[in-house]
Amino acid sequence: MLKLLWLVVILAVLRGCTAQTPEAYLLQSYSLPPDLNFMPTLGNGHVGYTVFGDAIFMNGVYNGPSGNSKRARIPNWLNISTEVCDRFGCATDADVAVNGTSYEMDLRDGYFRSRTTYKGLGLTVEQRTYPHKYFNRALVYEVVATRNSGYTARANSPQFLRLSQHPGNASDAFEFVVVSNGSSASGDYRTIRGRTEVLEFERFQPEHQEIYVLFSESLEQPLQLEWPTWQAELSHRIIICIDRQQSVALKELQDVLQLNANSLLQRHTDAWRNFWDRDFSIELVGNAPELSQIINAGIFYLANSLPSLSTNQANEPFYGLSPTGLGRGNLEADYQGHNFWDTEIWMLPVVTHFGFEYGKQVLDYRSRKLEAAKYNARSKGFKGARFPWESAFTGTEVTNPCCPEVAQQEIHISPDISHALQKFLAQSGDFAWVCEKAWPIAAEVAEFVVSRAACEEFRPVCHLLNVMGPDEDHPDVDDNVYTNAVSKIALEFAEWAGVYCGNDSTELFEKWRLVNDRLLILHDTQLDYHPQHVGYVVNTTVKQADTILLGYPLGYDKSTTHLNDLRIYSNVTRESGPAMTWSMFAANYLTSKEEWTGHEYFERGYKNYVRPEFKVWSETPLGYEGSANFITGIGGFLQAIIYGYGGISFSRNDNKTMMNVRVGTAPLDVSEVHVNYLRYAHSTCRWIFGHAFSKMDCGARTGPDFVMVQGKKRTLLGRSFNVTLLKGDEPIQISYLE
Template identity: 70%
Template sequence: MLKTILLIASIALFQSCLAETPETYLLKTHSLPSDLNFMPTLGNGHLGYTVFGDSIFMNGVYNGAGGNSKRARIPNWLNVSTEVCDRFGCASSHDVDVNGTSYEMDLQDGYFRVLTTYRTLGISVEQRTYPHKFYNRALVYEVVAKRLPSRTSRANSPKFLKLTHYPGNSSDAFDFVVVKNGSSSTGDYRTLRGRTKVVEFEKFQPDPQEIFVLFSESLEEPLQLQWPTWQDQFSHRIIIAIDREETVARKELEDVLSLSSSNLLQKHTESWNSFWDNEFSIEITGDALELSQIVNAGIFYLVSSLPSMKTNQKNEPFYGLSPTGLGRGNLEADYQGHNFWDTEIWMLPIVSLFGLEYGKEVLDYRKRKLDAAKYNANVTGYKGARFPWESAYTGTEVTNPCCPEVSQQEIHISPDITFALQRFYAQSHDDEWACDTAWPIAAEVAEFLVSRATCDDSQNACHLLNVMGPDEDHPNVNDNVYTNAVSKIALNFAEWLGKNCSNTSTELIAKWREVSDRLVILRDEELDYHPEYQGYIPNTIVKQADTILLGYPLRFDTSTTHSNDLKFYENVTRESGPAMTWSMFAANYMRLFQIKKANEYFERGYKSYVRPEFKVWSETPVGYEGSANFLTGIGGFLQALIFGYGGLDFGRTDNDEFLLFFDITMTPPNVDEITVKSFPYGMAECTFTFRNRSSLIVFEDRKAEKGFQMVQGQKRTLLGKAFNLTHRNEDPPIKISLLR
C-alpha cells in the first residue's frame, strides 16, 4: 500500500513540475510528416537519435575505412510504442477521439511526447522520450496513463499496457555480445558490449572502438504491464545508458534509477530551462509566432548536437558538428556524420553566441586533429596542415570515394578554419586560447597555403590553381575568388599570431606576407564585379553562395564591387541551392541597407526549407531531395537574423584591432522588436535589442580590469565595465573594443 501511495505522489509531483510551455516553444501537430526523416532529432552532445527512427548515434563513434567511414549505427532500442489493452484486445484508431492524438516537441523543456485520448476506454496516455541533458549517457522513455471519467462499458474492465520496441535491423557497424544478464539493487538490466567492425585509418586508429550499452530491463519481448482497475494513474520508464567505459555507463544507469520519474525529468528540464534563461535565447515581438518557433527550434536542434556544459560525469572529447547533427549520420544524405566547412563558417558563429565554451569545444576538435591534417598535407605533397574536406574520428580524409576531386580541390576548408579562429578571437579576446589553440593551427595552415600557391615572379602574382570553391558545380578552376580571399585572411592572421604568440622567424612571417600580398583577387574592371574564378563567363549558373561571401561573413570587400556581385549572382544561383545561400544574400543586402531585397531573400531562405510540423530544416527546398535536420541552413538563417538584420559582427580591422561592430538595424517583416539575450563578448555578458532603425545593447562585465572603449568615426570614448548603448541608423556606425 505504501508503495502505491508513493507512486501516486510521484506522478502528482511529476505532473506539477511540467509548467505550461509558451506557444513559441511548443510545436504541436495532430498528423505526422509524410516523410519521417523530418521528425525532431534529439541529442545531448553525447548521444542522439531521430524520433521514431531506428538509429542511435554516439559522439565520435564511426565505422568504416577512409571514405566509407560513417557514424556507427546503434539500433534504437528506445524506439518504444505503448498500446492500451484489456480482455477484449488492444485499442485501435477507432477508440481514439477525433484529433485525440497530438505529437508535441517541447523545445523549452527538451522532450518529445505523444498524447492520446481513448474515448471508448476512458483513458489518456502520454509517452515521452528524451536524451537526458544532465545525465547525458542516458536515454529515457516514459509512459504515464491516466483514467478519465467513465464513458463506456469498457472503461472499468481490467487493463494492461503493452510496450513494444522497434529498434530496426541489427547494426552493420558493431559486433554486439551480451556481457551480463542480471540485476542489481537498483533494478534488472543486461549489458551489451559492441565493437566497431572496421577502423577508419590504422595510423591514427589502431584498434576498433568499443562501447557498452546498459538496459534498465530486458526489451527482447513486448512488455505487458498490469494496471489494476483501482489505480487511477500508472507510469513506467525505460532507461538505456551508453558509454565507451562500462563503469561510466553503469554509474549513469544506477544514478538515474535511484531517482523518481519526476525528479529525473525535472533535472532534465532544469538543464534546458537554464540554457534558455541563462545562456542564450531570442525573443521576438510582433505578429511572428511561426518565425519565433522556427528560431527556437533552430537553436534547439543546434544545441542538441553540442556537449552539455554541466553533466553528471565528465564529457568525452567532442568530435564536431556535422551538417545534420549528432542524431543522424548512417546515410549519404546525412553526410555520414562527417565534419565540413559547414562547422566553422555556417554554424560556429551562432554556437559561439551560446557561450564561449561551446565555441572552444568545436574548435578544440580541429586542434586535436592537427597531426592528422599535417599528415594529409604531407601525403598530398605539401607542407603544413591541410585539413580534409571531410573528417570524422581520426581527422584524416574521409570524403566519399565517389568524388575524389572534391577532397583534392576544396582546399578552402583550411583557411576557413583559420578565419573561424580569427572571428572567435575577435569575440573572446582570449589571449591564452589564441596562443595555445589558434596559433598552432594558423601557422600550419599558412605553411600549407604557401606551399600550395603557384607564384609568378615576372607578374608579381601568386595563384591557387586547380581548386573548387563553395560552388561545387565548377570544379578544377583557377583563382576561385572566395578561396583566395579567405586564404589572404588566414595568412594575415597567422602573421599577427606569430608576432604575438611566438618567436617565429621574421623570414617565415615575411614569406606568409609575400604570398598574401601577391595572391590574385580577380576583378572585372569594366563590369566592376568579382568573377567567381578565372574564365568565369557572366550568367553562368552557380550552385550556391560563393563570391558574395566576400562581403559577409569575410568582410573582405564591402565596396561597390561587392554590391555588384550581389546583383550579378542573385540571377544565376540555381533555385535548388542550399538554404544558407539565400540567408547570405539577405545578410549582405541588409549591410547595404537594401531592405526590400533583404526581406525577400530572408523569407526565401527559410519558408521553403522548413517543414511545418516540427520546424525541421531540409538542405533543399520543397520538391527537391535533400538532407533533413540541416543544421547548416539553421546556422545561415540565424546569422542573417542576428548579424544581418541586427547589424552585429565580430572582426578585425586593417590596423589589427579586434572589435564588436555595431551597425544599422532593421527587423524582418511583421516583427516589431528582437532581443538577443546573454551572448558573450570577452568576459562580458551582453543583451542586444533591435528594432527598425534603432537598437540598444547592454554590457555587464564585472571581471574586466579596464573596461571597454567605443570607436565612432575618429572619436574614441572610454566605457566602464557595465554600460548601455543606444544606436540609431542615422548615427555613424559604432565599434566596441576591450581595453587591453
C-alpha cells in the same frame, strides 16, 4: 513565519514543474510528416537519435574505412510504443478520438511527447522520449496512462499496458555480444558490448571502438504492465545508458534510477531552461508567431548536438558538428556524420553566442586532429596542414569515393578554419587561447597555402590552381575568388599570431607575406565585379553562395564591387541551392543597407526549407531531395538575424578586438528583435533592435572597462553600459581598455 516561507518555496517549485510552455516553444501537430526523416532529432552532445527512427548515434563513434566511414548505427532500442489492452485484445485506431493523438516537441523543456485519448475507454496515454541533458549517457522513455475523471470500470476496461521495442534491423557497424542478461535477484542490468567492425585508418586508429549499452530492464519480448481497473494512473520508464566504458554507463544508470520519474524529468527540463534563460535566446515582438517557432526550433536543433557543459560525469572529447547533427549519420543524405567547412563557417558563429566554452569545444576538434591534417598535406606532396574536406574519427580524409575531385580540390576548408579561429578571437578576446590553440593551427595552414600556391617567376602574382570553391558545380578551376580571399585572410592572421605569440622567424613571416601580397583576386574592371574564377562567364549558373561571401562573412570587400557581385550572382544561383545560400544573400544585402532585397532573400531562405510539423530543416527546398535536420541551414539563417538584421560584427585590429555596431532593422511583421546573452569579451549583452533603433545593454563583473568610439568621439563606458543608436547615427566600435 518559517512555515509561510516554506509554503512559498513549495508553491514556486510546483509552478516551475507545471508551468505551461509558451507557444513560441511548443510545436504541436495532429499528424506526422509524410517523410519521417523530418521528425525531431534529439541529442545532448554524447548521444542522439531521430524520433521514431531506427538509429542511435554516439559522439565520435564511426565505422568503415576511409571514404566509407560513417557514424556507427546503434539500433534504436529507445523506439518504444505502448498499447492499452484487456484480456480480449488491445485498443485500435477506432478507439481513438478524432484528433485524439497529438504530437508535441517541447523546445523549452527539451523532450518529445505523444498524447492519445481513447474515446470509448475513458483514458489518456502520454509517451515521452528524450536524451537527458544532465545525465548525458542516459536515454529516457516514459509512459503515463491516466483514467479520465468520471471513469467507470466496465468489462472492456484496459487491464494492462504492453510496451514493445522497434529498434530496426540489426546494425552492420557493430559486433554486439551480451555481457549480462540482467537479473533482479543479482541487481545487475542487461548489458551489451558493441565493437565496431572496420577501422577508419589504422595509422590514426589502431584499435576498434567499443561501446557498452545498459538497459534498466529488458524489452526483448514485449513488457506487460498490470493496470488494475481501480487504479487511476500507471506510469513506467525505460532507461538506456551508453558509453565507451562499462563503469561509466553503469554509474549513470545507477544514479538515474535513484531518482523518481518526476525528479529525473525535472533535472532535464531545468538544464534546458537554464540554456534558454542563461545561455542564449532570441525573442520577437510583433505578429510573427511562426517565425518565432522556427527561430526557437533552429536554436534547439543546433544546440542539442553540442556537449552539455554541466553533466553528471565528465564529457568525452567532442568530435564536431556535422551538417545534420549528432542524431543522424549513417546515410549518404546525412553526409555520414562527417565534419565539413559547415562547422566553422555556418554553425560556429552562432554556437559562440551560446557561450565561449561551446565554441572552444567545437574548435578543439580541429586542434586534436592537427597531426592528421599535417599527414594529409604530406601525403599529397605539400607542407603544413591540409584539413580534409570531410573528416570523422581520425581527422583524415573520408570524402565519399564517389567524389574524389571534391576531396582533392576544395582546399578552402583549411583557411576557413583559420578564419574561424580569428573570428572566435575577435569575439572572445581570449588571447591566451590564441597562443595555446589557434597559433599552431594557423601556422600550419599558412604553410599549406604557401606550398599549394603557384607563383609566377617574372610577375608579382601567385595563383591557386585546380581548385573548387563553394560552388561545386564548377570543379578544377583556377583562382576561385573565395578560396584566394580566405587564404589571404589566413596568411595575415598567421603572421599576426606568430608575432603576438613570440615567434621571431622573420624569414617565415616574409614568406607568408609575399604570397599574401601576390595572391590574385580576380576583378573585372568593366563590370566592376569579381568573376568567380578564371574563365567565368557572366550569367553562368552557380550552385550556391560563393563569391558573395567576400562581404559577409569574410569582411574582405564591402565596396561597390561587392554590391555588383550580389546583383550578378543573385540572378544566376540555382533554385535548388542549399538553404544557407539565401541567408547569406540576405545578410549581405542587409549589411549593405538594401533592406527590402534583404527581406526578400531572408524569407526565401527559410519558407521553402522548413517542414511545417516540427520546424525541421531540409537542405534543399520542397520538391528536391536533400538532407533532413540540416543544421548548416539553421546556422546561416540565425546568422542572417544576428549579423544581417542585428548589424553587429567582431573584428581584430592589431592586438585589440572590437565589437562593431550599426543601427539594425527587423524582419517583416516584427517590430523588435531581442537577442539575449550575446557575448563579447568578458561581458554579456542584451541586443535589441527594430526598424529605426538599436539598444545595447552590456555588463561584466570583472575585467577592464569598455570604451566606445563613434566618429571622432571617444567615450569611456565602464564595465557595464547602455548604448542606443537611432536611424542615421554613425556606427560605433566598442572595445576594452588595455
